[in-house]
Amino acid sequence: MFAYIIRRVIQGIGVALLVSFLCFFLFQYVGDPVLTMVGKNATPKQMEEVRKLLGLDKPYYIQYLVFVKNALHGDFGKSYTNDLPVFTLIIERAPATIELATFAMFIATVFGISLGVIVSLNRASVLSRFVMAGSLLGISLPTFLIGLLLILVFSVILQALPVFGRGDVTQIGFWRTGLLTFNGIKHLILPAFTLGMYEMALIVRLTRAEVSEVLEEDYIRTAWAKGLPSRIVIFKHALRNSLIPVVTMIGLGLGELIAFATITETIFQWPGMCRLFLSSIYGNDYPVIVAYIVLMAFVILFINLTVDVFYTVLNPKIQYD
């Protein structure tokens, strides 16, 4: 197990190195950030100075090596647009994103698994057909469209829920939370459903397929024959044995969830770090882009490791060598 974790961490460092290298490689073909920084009245000499100061006069692989060296010392540089340390910028916005993503994942998992079980127990019922049709829509509508439709229904037509920002937030230490006020939670509902919908639809479909398959197994027939209560047969015997592929998919889906958070945060003007990433892409803010990408590589690694450990809980037969 320990050796396995070490190997995965090394792989994760490889991912971070590769994607950050890709960034620097691409940057040489892109618009000049110096031009946007100094404005159009600057002389060519002044621009050269700024370029030198930022190290942009060097070839891309040197810039990359300098970045790696500084990053190893915990220094990710300063944002080009507002001169603040990149690390602070991202960490400040992290709580908003974490609250949104956790809540979305919670919705997706809880609703997804329970609906999946209900549907697989009674495949022909009207409710099942309705849920399955809904899940087909859920995997066929891109996140941004789901968000816009929810806004149209709940905000423009019904005028029931707010769609901009986080509402009232409370500061606890470095963590700014929106979960402690009624208004803050109201602001969280639409973005969280938007973000969780695709994942939820995937989980419903996979849970249904897996549980239906397991319900045909001999040991389930034995369990029924023994006269066990249906609660035990369904949850202990059937569900637990069908969860492994579901957990795999939830784990794989979390990477995409972070990408979709970019879209959700943009639509709902959620002040999180994914929106920061997108605005830094529009503004050629290289240090922020690279730092965000590296951070995401580690977040995804951490999630995958957690999922792997969770496997061993679900199925003690699985061992990592």
Added chain:
Amino acid sequence: MIRKTVNSKLFKHYLRDPSAVIGSIICLFMLAAAVFAPLIAPQNPYDLKSLSYRNCLKPPIWVKDGQAPFLLGTDEHGRGIFSTILYGLRVSLAVGFGVVILAGTIGSIIGLLAGFHRGWFGIVSMRLADTLFSFSTTLLAILILGITEKKGILTVILAITLADWVRYARITRGNVLSVAEEDYVLAAKSVGASDIRIIFRHILPNVISSIVIISAVDLAIVIMLEATLSFLGVGVPLTEPSLGMLIAQGREYLYAGKWWLIIFPGATLGTIVVGINLFADWLREELNPKLN
């Protein structure tokens, strides 16, 4: 040949599955609409002569103030939504098929070679594929397109391909590994068949069905991904709007209650992806004997 197709087992199974039939009819219908867009559309929305500011932001024809010939209403430049959807569909489908063909070919070939030749090539390419796969396809595509400057449809296709080929490579390699040890492959080797011949005559026919299944699922994913990228403003250029970009443009008028600007392009996008998914579901059940 037509008779052979009609009588085949696969075709009979297909006819017995209503959702497969509905799915494929939707796909064919959308494909025809995209191909014949210039003939069907009442106006060419990108011909400035056909636009007039008097026709701005008209609602659909059945709502009060609706106006012929703008069946589904107009946008802020007086372009008929029905026409912009037809032209947008062309762009969306072009990117979708472009990526599936390109990424499918490249990914499958890399997967075939990596599974067959387990030396340095297999190790390097699969490490790369695993690395990219553990990152997010969407995030990678946003990153690549976000910092590339000159953009056309081809750039979008290439960027998505760069992030998407791993899907094909990983699964194809896995299948090749399980086929490569079969007796018929060993037999072909022992009579001295060349590697190329073994790969294409003996291995490929046995892994092609899973490549077909992934392609179908991938087409749906790529069409949604392109829409997302264009919605964020890092996808196709303004001059060649896809369905995603039409929705992005309509978003500005959402709060003003101009719902038709996003509902119709959105419904078109949703319908086509539903169609592909229905067909892909059937393909998966039919071509993957393990599931039956």
